[in-house]
Amino acid sequence: MKKRISTYVISLCLLLTACGQETSQSINAEQPKPLDVNLQGPEVLQKNESGIYKAEVTYGDEKVKNDDVEMIEFEIEKKDAEGKGKMLKPKQVEEGIYEIQTSFADPGTYTVQSHVSAKGTHNMPLITVTVK
Incomplete structure (x- = not known):
């Protein structure tokens, strides 16, 4: 026993x-680190004026390498036309930095939103743009 x-x-x-x-x-x-997307660009433009929108993508303290980016697109949508936005593929200007150049043909309020997936996470910051 x-x-x-x-x-x-x-x-x-x-x-x-x-x-x-x-x-x-x-x-x-x-531990997983946060995927941070710092979206920058003009918040006020004149009709047909061109603006550059840039996304700086970091994972923790490091810029995300192009090989780690699963998807990156910019969506431009007029406020009253939700669901009818257009998706644009940005160009990479340096490691972790992507940009588009666009203009707006009609006055109104728009959103420019980046959709970024990298290292298994997703981030979608946006900027509101007033076109006069």
Whole structure:
């Protein structure tokens, strides 16, 4: 009987030790970093005036490399025409920086929104643009 209890206690100790090691390993695993997209561009333009919109993409403290970008597009949409926006593919101007140049033919309020997926995360900041 004592031999069974001893075996049981030893088995329980081994099991608890193994679980404790697994927990400490998962704590030491790299934590995901935030995908940050800093969208910049003019917020007021004249009709037919050209504006440059730029997205600076970082993951943690580092600029995202082009190989890590799964998708990047800019969506331009007039406020009263939701769901009818146009998607534009930006050009890469340097590591982690993408831009488009566009103009607006009609006065009104528009949104310029970047859609960025990289390293398994997605970010969609936007800028509201008033066209006079």
